[in-house]
Amino acid sequence: MSRWPRWLAAPLALGLSAGLLHGCRGDTQDASAFRVALLTPGSIADGGWNAGAYQGLEAIRDQLGAEVRQVETRTPAEFEEGFRDFAQRGFALVFGHGFEYQDAAAKVAAEFPATIFITTSGNTLRPNLAPMVFELEQATYLAGHLGARMSRTGKLGLVGGIDLPSIRSTFIAFRAGALAARPDASVREVFIGNFDDTAAAREAALALLEEGADVLLHQANDAGRGVFRAVSDRAAAGARVFAFGTNRDQNGMAPDVVLASATLDIPAAFVEVARRVRDGRFTPAPLRLGMRDGIVALVLNPALESQLPPALRGELAELERRIRAGELVVPRGAF
Numbered sequence: 001m002s003r004w005p006r007w008l009a010a011p012l013a014l015g016l017s018a019g020l021l022h023g024c025r026g027d028t029q030d031a032s033a034f035r036v037a038l039l040t041p042g043s044i045a046d047g048g049w050n051a052g053a054y055q056g057l058e059a060i061r062d063q064l065g066a067e068v069r070q071v072e073t074r075t076p077a078e079f080e081e082g083f084r085d086f087a088q089r090g091f092a093l094v095f096g097h098g099f100e101y102q103d104a105a106a107k108v109a110a111e112f113p114a115t116i117f118i119t120t121s122g123n124t125l126r127p128n129l130a131p132m133v134f135e136l137e138q139a140t141y142l143a144g145h146l147g148a149r150m151s152r153t154g155k156l157g158l159v160g161g162i163d164l165p166s167i168r169s170t171f172i173a174f175r176a177g178a179l180a181a182r183p184d185a186s187v188r189e190v191f192i193g194n195f196d197d198t199a200a201a202r203e204a205a206l207a208l209l210e211e212g213a214d215v216l217l218h219q220a221n222d223a224g225r226g227v228f229r230a231v232s233d234r235a236a237a238g239a240r241v242f243a244f245g246t247n248r249d250q251n252g253m254a255p256d257v258v259l260a261s262a263t264l265d266i267p268a269a270f271v272e273v274a275r276r277v278r279d280g281r282f283t284p285a286p287l288r289l290g291m292r293d294g295i296v297a298l299v300l301n302p303a304l305e306s307q308l309p310p311a312l313r314g315e316l317a318e319l320e321r322r323i324r325a326g327e328l329v330v331p332r333g334a335f
Contacts, residue, residue, distance in 0.1 A: 033066070033067040034064065034065070034066045034067070034092055034274075034278050035066065035067045035068070035069075035086075035089075035090065035091040035092055035093075036057065036060050036061075036066045036067070036068050036069075036091065036092065036093045036094070036095075036274055037068065037069045037070070037071070037082075037086040037091045037093070037094045037095070038053055038054065038056075038057045038068070038069070038070040038071075038094075038095045038097060039070075039071055039072075039073045039079060039082045039083065039094070039095065039096045039097060039101065040053055040054070040070065040071075040072055040073070040097045040098075041072075041073065041074065041097065041098050041100060041101075041195065041221075042072065042074075042195045042196060042221050042222055043072065043196070043221075043222050044070065044072070045222070046195075046221045046222035046224075047222070047224075047225070047248065047250060047253060048221055048222070048224060048245070048246060048247040048248050048250060049097070049098075049221045049246075049247040049248075050097065050221060050222075051248060052247055052248050052264060052266035052267070053095065053097040053120070053266055053270070054070060055266065055267050056095075056266045056267040056269070056270030056271065057070055057095075057270065058267075059267040059268075059270060059271050060270055060271055060274045063271055064271065064274055064275060064278060066274065066278075069086065069091075076100075076103065076104055079096060079100070079101050079103075079104035079105075080104040080107060080108060082094075082096075083096065083101075083104055083105060083108040083109075083117065084108050084111070084112075086115070087108060087111070087112035087115040088112070090114075090115075091115060092114075092115065092116065092277060092278070093115070093116045093117075093118065093273075093274055093277045093278075094115060094116070094117050094118070095117075095118045095119075095120065095270070096117065096118070096119045096120070097119075097120050098119070098120060098121055098164070098166070099119070099121035099122050099164045099165060099166040099335070100162075100164060101119045101122075102119050102122040102123075102124040102131070103124075105117040105119050105124065105129050106124050106126055106129060109126045109127075109128050109129040110126065112128075113127065113128055114128075115128065116128050116129075116277045116282050117129040117130075118130060118131070118132055118273055119131045119132070120132050120133075120134065120266075121133060121134070121164075121166040121335075122166075122335070123286065123335060125284050125285070125286070126284060127284050128282075128284065129284065130282075130283075130284045130285060130286060130287060131286050131287070132269060132273060132287045132289065133286055133287065133288045133289065134264045134266075134269070134289050134290075134295065134296060135288060135289060135290030135291070135296055135330075135332075136170050136246070136247070136262055136264060136296055137169055137170050137172070137173035137330045137331070137332045138173070138290050138291045138296050138323050138330050139262030139263065139291070139296050139297060139298040140170040140171070140173045140174040140177070140217065140244075140246070140262045141173040141174065141176060141177035141319075141323075141330040141331075142177060142262075142298040142316055142319055142320065142323075143174055143177065143217055143244045143259075143260060143262050143298060144156070144173065144174035144175060144176065144177025144178035144179075144180075144181070144187070144217075145177040145178065145180060145181040145315065145316065145319060146177075146181075146259060146260060146298075146308075146312070146316060147174075147177075147178060147215035147217070147242065147244065147259070148177070148178035148179075148181040148182040148185045148215075149181050149182065149312050149315070150215060150242060150259065150307075150308070150312075151182070151185065151214050151215045152214055152240060153212045153213065153214050154182060154184055154185045154186060155185070155186050155187075155188070155211065155212045155213040155214065155215075156174075156178055156185060156186070156187045156188075156213055156214075156215045156216070156217075157187070157188055157189070157190070157205070157208030157209070157211075157213035157215070157216045157217075158171050158174060158175075158187065158188070158189035158190070158216070158217055158218075158219070159189075159190055159191075159192065159201055159204050159205055159208070159216060159217075159218045159219070159220055159224070159227050160189060160190070160191040160192070160218070160219045160220060161191065161192060161193070161194055161195035161201075161219065161220040161221055161223055162191065162193060162194060162195060163191040163193075165333050165334075165335035166333075166335065167219045168333050169332045169333030169335065170219055170246070170262070171187075171189050171219070172331055172332060172333050173330050173331055173332055174187065174217055175187040176330070176331040177330075181315075188208060188211070188213065190204045190207070190208065192204055192220065192223060194223065195220055195221035195222055195223055196221075196222055196223055197223050197226075198222070198223050198225050198226035198229070199226060200223065200226070201218065201220050201223035201224060201225070201226030201227050201230075202226030202227065202229050202230045203226075203230075204226075204227075205218075205226065205227040205229075205230035205231060206230045206234075209230060209231070209234050209239075209241065214239070214240060214241045214242065215241070215242045215243070215244075215259075216230075216231055216241075216242075216243050216244070217243070217244040217246065217262075218243070218244075218245075218246060219246055221247075224245075224246070224250075225253070227243060228243055228245075228250075228253055228254035228257070228258065229254075231243040231254065231257045232254050232256060232257050235256060235257050241257060242257055242258070242259045242304075243257050243258050243259070244258065244259060244260055244261065244262065245258050245260070245261030245262070245263075246261065246262045246263075247262070247263065247264055247266075248261065248263055248264070249261045249263050249299050251299065251300075251301035251302075251303070255301060255303045255304075256303070256304075257304075258301050258304070259300070259301055259304055259308075260298050260299055260300045260301055261298070261299050261301075262296075262297075262298055263296070263297050263298070263299050264295060264296060265294065265295045265296075265297075268294070268295060269287075269289055269295055273287065290323075291320065291323050291324050292323075292324045292326075298316070298320070
């Protein structure tokens with residue numbers, strides 16, 4: 001595994017205007033500038049997966065002096081159009097933020113060998129294309145362990161957006177962590193089919209709560225707010241229920257119910273990849289990033305940490321130590 005810096009990129013406000021795919025074609029650009037673009041499958045205001053990627057793009061701008069652009073793309077045709085548009089305009093590096101970008105990236109990469117394409121998740125390799133795989137499973141495994149220990153009913157729920165292998169893999173790890181902590185636990189998952197429908201995510205969460213689940217984790221990007229709303233409403237009615245955030249520290253989004261967040265330091269990873277591309281050190285190999293690299297973590301919510309028994313905090317610390325040391329290999333999906 002490649003070694004990566006352990007420093008954390010400084011938080012950056014989402015102040016840079018996102019360039020529209022067609023609207024930025026007429027922009028005046030310095031042909032000698034290091035130019036980096038980002039395609040996201042959803043809103044950069046989601047407080048999670050896409051927001052973290054945009055923060056990474058801003059970090060590339062601020063730390064490497066790059067000219068940057070971002071566009072939201074929803075369909076495979078838009079993926080391909082986005083990649084091709086930026087490559088035609090001479091961008092040195094284009095990120096496709098998600099497993100779903102692989103096919104479009106592979107097709108366009110063959111046409112534009114001078115541009116480097118990175119997908120965040122996946123396994124597709126080309127001379128100028130590589131996946132950056134965040135081992136978020138290590139953090140969701142710990143979340144599963146924590147959730148099962150904190151659950152009174154032994155029932156836990158998972159709410160996903162689109163059923164992608166990368167998302168299902170984090171659910172596999174969560175379930176494994178829960179069962180390791182409590183063999184009699186049950187874990188049920190629901191996919192709503194998109195990453196935007198907050199109401200659908202709320203309804204899915206409410207259904208799981210009605211079935212007796214008292215701990216929920218989402219992998220639904222912007223729609224995840226609906227999960228937090230459902231759990232918060234149930235807690236306000238007197239129930240003892242908890243949730244987990246994902247991809248970024250979402251503890252503050254529902255501080256009364258979010259026990260912890262499975263986080264990624266996407267900015268640190270983006271900057272390192274961009275630096276390698278800028279310096280001519282890119283190699284077409286999978287880039288796997290986890291706890292040992294300082295990129296993945298389970299961040300406890302300080303507002304609720306006192307509810308965790310000291311013995312449980314000790315268990316989590318030991319599990320993390322074993323994961324970092326390579327003694328515990330967290331189950332994951334095959335992709």
